[in-house]
Amino acid sequence: MVRSSPLLRLVLRTVVVGYLVLLVAWPVSLVVTHTFDGGFSALSKAFADPEVTHALQLTAIVALSSVAINLVFGVTISILLVRYEFPGKRLLSALLDVPLSVSPVVVGLALLLVYNPRSGWLGPALADAGVQIIFSTPGMVLATTFVALPLVIREVVPVLEEIGDDQEWAARSLGASSFQTLRRITLPGVKWALVYGVVLALARSLGEYGAVKVVSGNVVGSTQTATLLVDQRYQNFDQPTAYALSFLLAVASVVCIVIVSVLRPKQEA
Amino acid sequence: MSIDISHITKRFPSAGSGKEPFVALDDVSLTIPSGRLTALLGPSGGGKSTLLRIIAGLENADSGAVTIEGTDATHLPAQKRNVGFVFQHYAAFKHMSVAKNVAFGLEIRKRPKAEVKQKVDDLLNLVHLTQFADRLPSQLSGGQRQRMALARALAIEPNVLLLDEPFGALDAKVRKELREWLRRLHDEVHVTTIFVTHDQEEALEVADEIVVINEGRVEQVGTPDQLYDAPANDFVMRFLGPTTEINGVLHRPHDIEVFTHPGIAGSIPARVVRELRVGFEVRLTVELLDAAHEEITVTVTRAHHRSLGLRPDLDVWLAPTHGAVVPVMESVTA
Structure with a gap:
């Protein structure tokens, strides 16, 4: 290890801690203090509001659905990327990063262009079949899934690469079918990466705003998620409810992270 | 089966x-x-x-x-x-x-x-x-x-x-x-x-x-x-162990006998250049005293080395050990 002077270490520490306090800890703590300005009244008032409970329910439904979809497709795509060779593999890998680099608003608009029931590319056909995507839950799930798409994959791919395919081949030679190998060898091998990816995806999905706002239509009591409601209440000077909802969203994310750090083994061999 | x-x-x-x-x-x-x-x-x-x-x-x-x-x-x-x-x-x-x-x-x-x-x-x-x-x-x-x-x-x-x-x-x-x-x-x-x-x-x-x-x-x-x-x-021959080439024929370095006097049938004159002792064996680098002056490796036991009094610049005569060479078996068709 490189030895550094105590003074330099002190300065570095101060800079880092100061940076994090100003950027993260201070603003978030303000949300907490504002939520509890009037004791628990803001929270209890928020929970009594049917629009709030509906928005929270909708957020939970959208987030959990998109996490489930991202889990299934994330594992499939990761295995495809690591274990198989096919033309266009590098293109697919690059495409997977698009949701990270493109603004969520653009994602929402793009989905609108495809699924809009009147003028969309695929929307009218789906509308004729009685399936409504835009301005309803499926569209919001779609947008959220798109935005959180790479999170599971980017966690699982490096672990799959690191563990290699020897264990899988060993299982096959011992008589396991490909499904048995997946269930008993591959999935347990990437378990922690999966848990971590799912938690990241869940946190991201709970907090998604831009893409959902475009595709949902932001209809109060119908297609309004918690983040959309926070914004609306804040604009309409109902700050206590906005703070209470923000607090709940932040708590959900923090709980996710805490669960992972408790579950994750100290030192994975 | x-x-x-x-x-x-x-x-x-x-x-x-x-x-x-x-x-x-x-x-x-x-x-x-x-x-x-x-x-x-x-x-x-x-x-x-x-x-x-x-x-x-x-x-x-x-x-x-x-x-x-x-x-x-x-x-x-x-x-x-x-x-x-x-x-x-x-x-x-x-x-x-x-x-x-x-x-x-x-x-x-x-x-x-x-x-x-x-x-x-x-x-x-x-x-x-x-x-x-x-x-x-x-x-x-x-x-x-x-x-x-x-x-x-x-x-x-x-x-x-x-x-x-x-x-x-x-x-x-x-x-x-x-x-x-x-x-x-x-x-x-x-x-x-x-x-x-x-x-x-x-x-x-x-x-x-x-x-x-x-x-x-x-x-x-x-x-x-x-x-x-x-x-x-x-x-x-080369893959299974060390080899030494004399007149275009491969031998094991330990399948070559070293004499300090001439007169053995089929022996060829050479001179010791270097020697390296590794455990129980001594690896000799010898120079063949023919037109090409090729250097080859010969291995002897340390006891043999001592009894012959081998040292650099000594003239020696080399002959493949009798019985080490076996007729080449029929080549396997791959």
Whole structure:
């Protein structure tokens, strides 16, 4: 290890801690203090509001659905990327990063262009079949899934690469079918990466705003998620409810992270 | 009953477009007898591991057929071949205990619990890992992990046991212990075993039969003694041990006698240039006193070295040892 002077270490520490306090800890703590300005009244008032409970329910439904979809497709795509060779593999890998680099608003608009029931590319056909995507839950799930798409994959791919395919081949030679190998060898091998990816995806999905706002239509009591409601209440000077909802969203994310750090083994061999 | 490999060819696409594909195996035919311990020996990249993986079904040949104990296995997937495979880097199931690792193949086959437990106990006893049954693989040493992998492969009572450089990742001392142990284990279990190695000493020490593979072709098949005493060609001769060339003929450096006086029939004059003592032997670098003045290596025991009074700049006469040269056996057609 490189030895550094105590003074330099002190300065570095101060800079880092100061940076994090100003950027993260201070603003978030303000949300907490504002939520509890009037004791628990803001929270209890928020929970009594049917629009709030509906928005929270909708957020939970959208987030959990998109996490489930991202889990299934994330594992499939990761295995495809690591274990198989096919033309266009590098293109697919690059495409997977698009949701990270493109603004969520653009994602929402793009989905609108495809699924809009009147003028969309695929929307009218789906509308004729009685399936409504835009301005309803499926569209919001779609947008959220798109935005959180790479999170599971980017966690699982490096672990799959690191563990290699020897264990899988060993299982096959011992008589396991490909499904048995997946269930008993591959999935347990990437378990922690999966848990971590799912938690990241869940946190991201709970907090998604831009893409959902475009595709949902932001209809109060119908297609309004918690983040959309926070914004609306804040604009309409109902700050206590906005703070209470923000607090709940932040708590959900923090709980996710805490669960992972408790579950994750100290030192994975 | 045996393993028959007929006309196996395997090519791998080369990195970079437009290049010729790399030929890993070039029309290889081979019969491996049952119940024996056979070594596939050759330099890295010679195709021996590819051949092993094709026998196991981990890799598909471009053409040719594999027959295991009378069954055509060419198009059977790996899990239907009943083949035990041991990997160089153990391929231990990291999230399972040692006992669970060994039980894996039996649980997949849905054997009764009592039978599985009995079998696992027996196998752990066989590989001396009984007291480690509940540990995770990460808590074992490399040698222990490889013994666990062997027990796991033996649990399914395979028709054939395949080992891919099984001791390659271990340090020299453990490697030596484990190969002696493998030899004894094979004498107890008698399962047809093929192991891949690039270490000629390992092959000579452990195997009943050695197949020398180089550049995708079989160079020679035979017992260790046949290969050492009667190599089919210069490649086999060079690969199995050190060689020295006199007048275009290869000899082992320890199969050349050194005299300090002339007059021996067929002897050639030379002069000692350097000497290097390594343990029980002395490696002499001698210069042939012919037109080319070639330098060659000759090995003598330290006692012989002392009794002859060998030293640099001494004139000596060299003659191939009588009885070391055996007529070259019929070359094996690959």
